[in-house]
Amino acid sequence: MGPLLALSLRLPRRGSRRRLQALHEQLRAAILDGRLHAGLRLPSTRALASACGVSRGTAVATYDRLLGEGYLVARLGAGTFVAAGLARPAPRPAARSPDPRLAQAWRRTAPPGAPPARPRYDFRIGVPDGASFPFDLWRKLLGRATRAAARSGPADAAAAGRAALRDGIASHVSFTRAVAARAEDVVVTTGAQQAFDLLARILVTPGRTVVALEDPGYPPLRAAFRAAGARLVPVPVDAEGLVVDRVPRGAAVVCVTPSHQFPLGTAMSIERRTALLALAQARGAVLIEDDYDAEFRFGGRPLDALQTLDRSGSVFYVGTFSKSLSPLLRTGFVVAPPWARDALIAAKRTADGENPALAQEALALLIAEGHLARHVRRMRRVYERRRALLLAGLARDFGGALEPVAAVAGLHLAAWLPAGTDADRLAARARDQGVGVLALSPFYAGRARPGLLFGYGATDEATIAAGLARLRTLWRR
Amino acid sequence: MGPLLALSLRLPRRGSRRRLQALHEQLRAAILDGRLHAGLRLPSTRALASACGVSRGTAVATYDRLLGEGYLVARLGAGTFVAAGLARPAPRPAARSPDPRLAQAWRRTAPPGAPPARPRYDFRIGVPDGASFPFDLWRKLLGRATRAAARSGPADAAAAGRAALRDGIASHVSFTRAVAARAEDVVVTTGAQQAFDLLARILVTPGRTVVALEDPGYPPLRAAFRAAGARLVPVPVDAEGLVVDRVPRGAAVVCVTPSHQFPLGTAMSIERRTALLALAQARGAVLIEDDYDAEFRFGGRPLDALQTLDRSGSVFYVGTFSKSLSPLLRTGFVVAPPWARDALIAAKRTADGENPALAQEALALLIAEGHLARHVRRMRRVYERRRALLLAGLARDFGGALEPVAAVAGLHLAAWLPAGTDADRLAARARDQGVGVLALSPFYAGRARPGLLFGYGATDEATIAAGLARLRTLWRR
Numbered sequence: 042m043g044p045l046l047a048l049s050l051r052l053p054r055r056g057s058r059r060r061l062q063a064l065h066e067q068l069r070a071a072i073l074d075g076r077l078h079a080g081l082r083l084p085s086t087r088a089l090a091s092a093c094g095v096s097r098g099t100a101v102a103t104y105d106r107l108l109g110e111g112y113l114v115a116r117l118g119a120g121t122f123v124a125a126g127l128a129r130p131a132p133r134p135a136a137r138s139p140d141p142r143l144a145q146a147w148r149r150t151a152p153p154g155a156p157p158a159r160p161r162y163d164f165r166i167g168v169p170d171g172a173s174f175p176f177d178l179w180r181k182l183l184g185r186a187t188r189a190a191a192r193s194g195p196a197d198a199a200a201a202g203r204a205a206l207r208d209g210i211a212s213h214v215s216f217t218r219a220v221a222a223r224a225e226d227v228v229v230t231t232g233a234q235q236a237f238d239l240l241a242r243i244l245v246t247p248g249r250t251v252v253a254l255e256d257p258g259y260p261p262l263r264a265a266f267r268a269a270g271a272r273l274v275p276v277p278v279d280a281e282g283l284v285v286d287r288v289p290r291g292a293a294v295v296c297v298t299p300s301h302q303f304p305l306g307t308a309m310s311i312e313r314r315t316a317l318l319a320l321a322q323a324r325g326a327v328l329i330e331d332d333y334d335a336e337f338r339f340g341g342r343p344l345d346a347l348q349t350l351d352r353s354g355s356v357f358y359v360g361t362f363s364k365s366l367s368p369l370l371r372t373g374f375v376v377a378p379p380w381a382r383d384a385l386i387a388a389k390r391t392a393d394g395e396n397p398a399l400a401q402e403a404l405a406l407l408i409a410e411g412h413l414a415r416h417v418r419r420m421r422r423v424y425e426r427r428r429a430l431l432l433a434g435l436a437r438d439f440g441g442a443l444e445p446v447a448a449v450a451g452l453h454l455a456a457w458l459p460a461g462t463d464a465d466r467l468a469a470r471a472r473d474q475g476v477g478v479l480a481l482s483p484f485y486a487g488r489a490r491p492g493l494l495f496g497y498g499a500t501d502e503a504t505i506a507a508g509l510a511r512l513r514t515l516w517r518r
Numbered sequence: 519m520g521p522l523l524a525l526s527l528r529l530p531r532r533g534s535r536r537r538l539q540a541l542h543e544q545l546r547a548a549i550l551d552g553r554l555h556a557g558l559r560l561p562s563t564r565a566l567a568s569a570c571g572v573s574r575g576t577a578v579a580t581y582d583r584l585l586g587e588g589y590l591v592a593r594l595g596a597g598t599f600v601a602a603g604l605a606r607p608a609p610r611p612a613a614r615s616p617d618p619r620l621a622q623a624w625r626r627t628a629p630p631g632a633p634p635a636r637p638r639y640d641f642r643i644g645v646p647d648g649a650s651f652p653f654d655l656w657r658k659l660l661g662r663a664t665r666a667a668a669r670s671g672p673a674d675a676a677a678a679g680r681a682a683l684r685d686g687i688a689s690h691v692s693f694t695r696a697v698a699a700r701a702e703d704v705v706v707t708t709g710a711q712q713a714f715d716l717l718a719r720i721l722v723t724p725g726r727t728v729v730a731l732e733d734p735g736y737p738p739l740r741a742a743f744r745a746a747g748a749r750l751v752p753v754p755v756d757a758e759g760l761v762v763d764r765v766p767r768g769a770a771v772v773c774v775t776p777s778h779q780f781p782l783g784t785a786m787s788i789e790r791r792t793a794l795l796a797l798a799q800a801r802g803a804v805l806i807e808d809d810y811d812a813e814f815r816f817g818g819r820p821l822d823a824l825q826t827l828d829r830s831g832s833v834f835y836v837g838t839f840s841k842s843l844s845p846l847l848r849t850g851f852v853v854a855p856p857w858a859r860d861a862l863i864a865a866k867r868t869a870d871g872e873n874p875a876l877a878q879e880a881l882a883l884l885i886a887e888g889h890l891a892r893h894v895r896r897m898r899r900v901y902e903r904r905r906a907l908l909l910a911g912l913a914r915d916f917g918g919a920l921e922p923v924a925a926v927a928g929l930h931l932a933a934w935l936p937a938g939t940d941a942d943r944l945a946a947r948a949r950d951q952g953v954g955v956l957a958l959s960p961f962y963a964g965r966a967r968p969g970l971l972f973g974y975g976a977t978d979e980a981t982i983a984a985g986l987a988r989l990r991t992l993w994r995r
Contacts, residue, residue: 076698076826081689140857142770142804144727147720147861156674176668183664183876184657190846191653197633198845212558221553231708231870238869243624247724247747250621264868270724293619327619349553368675369667371874380617384624391741392715392869393708397848397877399660 050093060095064103072112072123079125083113146268160477162508166304166453166496167364173420174367178412179403186402196398200390202229202374203401209408210360210374218335219349220358222376228385229396233333233361233373237262237296239388240329240357241269243381244294248272253292255283257484259303262296262331275486278302280447282309285316294327295320299347300335304484304494305455306448311344318347321355328356334364336417338450339425354378362404364452364498365417372396372404424452427497427505434509435495439516443493452498455481457490464491467516476512527570537572541580549589549600556602560590623745637954639985643781643930643973644841650897651844655889656880663879673875677867679706679851680878686885687837687851695812696826697835699853705862706873710810710838710850714739714773716869717806717834717852718746720861721771725749730769732760734961736780739773739808752963755779757924759786762793771804772797776824777812781961781971782932783925788821795824798832805833811841813894815927816902831855839881841929841975842894849873849881901929904974904982911986912972916993920970929975932958934967941968944993953989 050067053059071077083104084092090100104121107113114124139148190196201207207224214220230236244250247270254263256275266273271294276287283297295317299309309317321328330347348358361373377385389395407413435443435456443456458464464480471478482489497505527544530536548554561569563577570577581598584590591601616625667673678684684701691697707713721727724747731740733752743750748771753764760774772794776786786794798805807824825835838850854862866872884890912920912933920933935941941957948955959966974982 071692071696074698075700076692076696078688078692078698078700081692084693142802143720143858143861144723146723147865150860150864152860156676171671172668174668176664180661180664183660187653187657187660191649191651194648199633211555215553215555215558216561219548219553221551221555223552223555231873234868235870242745243620246621246623261868261871268719268865268868325619369875371871381620383627383629384620387627388624388745391711391738391745393712394738394848396708397874398846400874400877 052093052095055094061099061102064093064095064099065106068103068107069110069112072107077123079123081123082119083121083123085120146270160472161475162477162504162511163499164453164476164478164495164497164508165499166479166494167498168368168496169364169366169452169498170420170423170501171367171499173416173423174369175412175416178407182403182406183399185406186399189402190399198395200395201386202227202396203398203405205405205409206401209405211376213408213413214358214360214376218332218346218358220346220376221349222358226376226379226382228375228377228382228389229401230373230375230389231393231396232363232368232371233331233359234261234265235389235392236357236359236361236373236375237265237329237331238268239385239392240294240359240375241266241271242388242392243384244327245269245271250293251289251291252294252296253288254296254486255298255302256486257304257481257489258296258486259298259331260484263486266294266296273486277487278305278307280307282307282313283317285313285320288317288320290324292324292326294329296329296331297347298331298333299344300332300338301448301450303331303333304453304481305446306451306453307446308344308449314344314347314350318350318353318355321351322353326355329359330356331359333359333361334451335360336365337421337424337452339421339428340449348376354380357381362413365413365420366407370400370404372400424497427500427502428454430502430505431495431497431509434506438509438513442516446492453494453496455492455494457492460491462491464489464493468493471512471515474511474515476508476515478512529570529572532571537570538576538579541570541572541576542583545580545584546587546589549584554600556600558600559596560598560600562597623747637949638952639954639981639988640976641930641953641955641972641974641985642976643956643971644975645845645973646841646843646929646975647897647900647978648844648976650893650900651846652889652893655884659880659883660876662883663876666879667876675872677872678863679704679873680875680882682882682886683878686882688853690885690890691835691837691853695809695823695835697823697853698826699835703853703856703859705852705854705859705866706878707850707852707866708870708873709840709845709848710808710836711738711742712866712869713834713836713838713850713852714742714806714808715745716862716865717771717836718743718748719865719869720858721804722746722748727770728766728768729771729773730765731773731963732775732779733963734781734958734966735773735963736775736808737961740963743771743773750963754964755782755784757784759784759790760794762790762797765794765797767801769801769803771806773806773808774824775808775810776821777809777815778925778927780808780810781930781958782923783928783930784923785821785926791821791824791827795828795830795832798828799830803832806836807833808836810836810838811928812837813842814898814901814929816898816905817926825853831857834858839890842890842897843884847877847881849877901974904977904979905931907979907982908972908974908986911983915986915990919993923969930971930973932969932971934969937968939968941966941970945970948989948992951988951992953985953992955989 052063086100090097113121115121207227210227211222211224214222250271252266252271253274253276255278274289277284282302348356358376362370435445446455465482468478468480479494481492529540567574567577590598592598684704687704688699688701691699727748729743729748730751730753732755751766754761759779825833835853839847912922923932942959945955945957956971958969
């Protein structure tokens with residue numbers, strides 16, 4: 042840290058006798074006003090001396106004085122640290138009332154708060170098995186990508202994504218989902234969330250554009266379109282998926298999860314898919330197809346993606362590697378129709394320039410060398426077993442009270458509760474007992490049908506069995 | 519790729535004699551309609567067989583038939599590929615007229631186009647020396663971060679950034695810039711660009727909020743505020759930095775580069791800094807301090823950051839590791855006042871969730887173990903030499919015609935040309951001769967004073983000397 046510290050210190054010229062005093066005063070002032078905060082480790086005396094152009098003796102004397110005065114504390118073998126409790130308190134807003142300097146829409150933001158403790162029986166949804174991620178392979182691929190970058194020199198900025206990754210994604214979705222995609226149709230994003238956010242930017246005129254969303258649906262998708270100033274209209278979902286007849290006439294954008302409705306898990310029927318595409322074509326509307334965990338399909342015939350069936354360039358196909366590989370990668374993508382590509386790339390450039398290059402190159406290697414396909418194949422078997430166990434447990438132990446929603450894909454399962462059940466209360470009591478299940482209600486914009494969600498991405502078979510047993514005990518009471 | 523392909527194929531049940539025919543027809547259809555695009559490598563026959571549940575013989579026969587028909591081509595040792603020129607052309611917009619499905623603001627986006635070829639004498643600005651990035655170290659740190667993640671299991675989402683990195687950034691800016699920052703004040707972003715974009719979101723009410731920007735200034739910053747719907751007002755810059763008296767009365771946000779004005783390089787005087795802070799406090803305005811390459815300061819006393827001087831919580835301090843380390847990292851940050859923190863974190867969550875975790879952990883290690891400080895110290899010497907060489911060359915070879923703008927920091931230098939010189943034409947001619955210098959004009963919103971920009975981040979000493987020699991020849995003609 043040495044010389045850097047010097048930047049913020051102003052000492053009398055070399056040889057002056059006041060250097061020790063000045064150094065001492067300025068460090069003390071920096072501690073008192075919080076610039077050097079409690080717990081901060083200071084540079085070694087040698088580094089301080091070289092940084093400030095003082096003798097080692099002056100540096101030692103300065104620290105000694107500050108130690109003696111209690112501004113610093115020394116921890117044996119660890120270094121010298123700024124003592125706690127000295128700085129003036131940081132300025133804080135007087136009240137919890139929002140600051141008028143924030144734009145109106147952002148004034149009512151709740152503080153993030155600490156993430157809840159992990160429940161013992163973790164039925165979280167939307168996450169794959171963390172331990173199964175091929176960490177060793179990933180480390181090696183990152184190493185290869187880093188070495189290649191060192192050899193090839195700095196690459197040009199590429200807002201749409203690195204060529205190798207766009208190519209890999211195009212191949213991947215061509216094969217796995219029969220999506221018509223060439224490398225130039227693909228824009229790489231920071232997770233699916235940024236895909237939604239960029240699409241909201243380029244498709245929404247604030248205060249005007251009507252966006253139809255599934256109800257129940259995915260709250261972060263809603264948040265992105267709300268932030269862009271869209272007028273949101275929830276549209277109900279039934280056993281065939283989105284009720285297309287209920288899409289409002291003026292909707293310019295319709296967001297859907299046809300393969301595996303989020304959060305219910307139902308697949309949209311082919312009739313509804315056809316009707317939705319016809320609606321888009323007739324009205325000049327745009328469809329956003331979120332295919333978030335379509336890789337994990339268990340038997341049953343796959344239905345074509347909307348994008349595959351589309352002949353009018355109406356569909357944006359959004360995918361993510363957060364489920365098929367790991368949320369650690371924070372990599373998603375859009376397959377965009379040609380008319381929107383330039384705008385989408387420009388939005389990405391404005392939003393954050395581009396995704397970090399090395400991780401993109403490593404992911405491209407992972408796809409090109411067949412590791413993704415192998416990993417998905419392996420994990421599909423794992424999830425299929427967990428899912429079967431969960432279904433069997435629900436059928437056996439809950440006397441028909443928890444009725445699984447028919448679904449053939451994904452990393453979680455929804456189950457209806459009898460009408461009138463207070464699902465929120467049940468879920469809260471379950472969490473108190475260490476069973477981390479969610480109620481369906483937070484996913485509804487309108488009135489919720491009571492139900493629970495069981496994720497099996499983060500939970501092994503033994504935990505599923507034990508968690509269900511505990512839930513059953515609770516349920517019987 | 520094997521089993522994944524199966525997802526999009528529908529074959530008669532096992533044992534049926536029509537499996538070969540169905541497989542052949544469906545692959546052919548997928549090639550014809552472009553779902554399997556030209557040049558795509560198909561899975562091996564073994565993988566295809568296992569994926570579709572057909573015999574190896576059926577898979578071989580299918581490929582043979584498609585090869586015979588010309589739908590596939592085999593390349594010895596490389597595999598089997600989709601032939602070129604078969605698919606129907608992809609749908610394209612009939613004209614270059616923008617599609618009405620795009621929001622108005624995004625209809626006039628120019629296509630990105632290929633990046634320009636690297637000039638032989640590369641005076642690009644805004645990039646550090648690419649080859650000096652400690653690739654080996656970075657590879658090792660990524661490896662350590664990956665191994666640690668494998669051991670510790672999946673981490674909770676953290677929109678503001680990983681705790682270790684926020685802590686490292688707080689220490690770094692405390693020491694190097696005397697910025698008052700604790701870990702909880704820091705939000706990690708995808709480069710400085712996302713910092714600007716998130717700030718624009720939370721501070722701008724579309725169509726209403728007036729934002730003052732330096733003129734000349736940084737175009738991507740302008741783009742972010744324009745995309746958020748701000749009313750942009752350019753404010754002139756003189757030898758003391760932003761002319762604070764010219765900030766319009768209604769400006770709610772003022773964006774400045776006090777350490778090293780972009781692109782001129784001048785430092786904002788202490789009087790202007792004080793005046794700007796007083797203005798912000800009096801009017802309830804917000805200041806965005808972009809400290810983009812303050813690490814590279816060559817002699818001269820540093821002036822305090824605006825954030826350091828601020829006592830009213832008016833300043834957002836934006837930094838980046840793109841200059842001090844590498845743009846490969848795509849990592850920037852905001853030090854935010856407490857009243858805006860929740861909104862900023864919520865905006866980050868909406869925009870893309872969070873930065874990828876492993877690179878954050880690796881960067882935290884790099885800072886904590888002193889590598890960043892060492893790297894900056896080493897590179898400061900390198901850049902200082904290049905800069906001295908450049909200044910000497912300009913003074914010696916251009917007979918006073920190129921007058922360097924006084925500056926004590928950064929990775930580039932601006933130089934004025936005599937009034938009336940056509941700097942754009944000169945820069946274009948220089949680029950034709952392999953000398954990659956930029957004219958100042960693209961950075962001005964209003965009328966530009968003629969000048970050139972010389973970056974020395976990407977250019978070694980020999981190249982600087984040779985590039986200047988060539989420019990001199992051109993200049994004398």
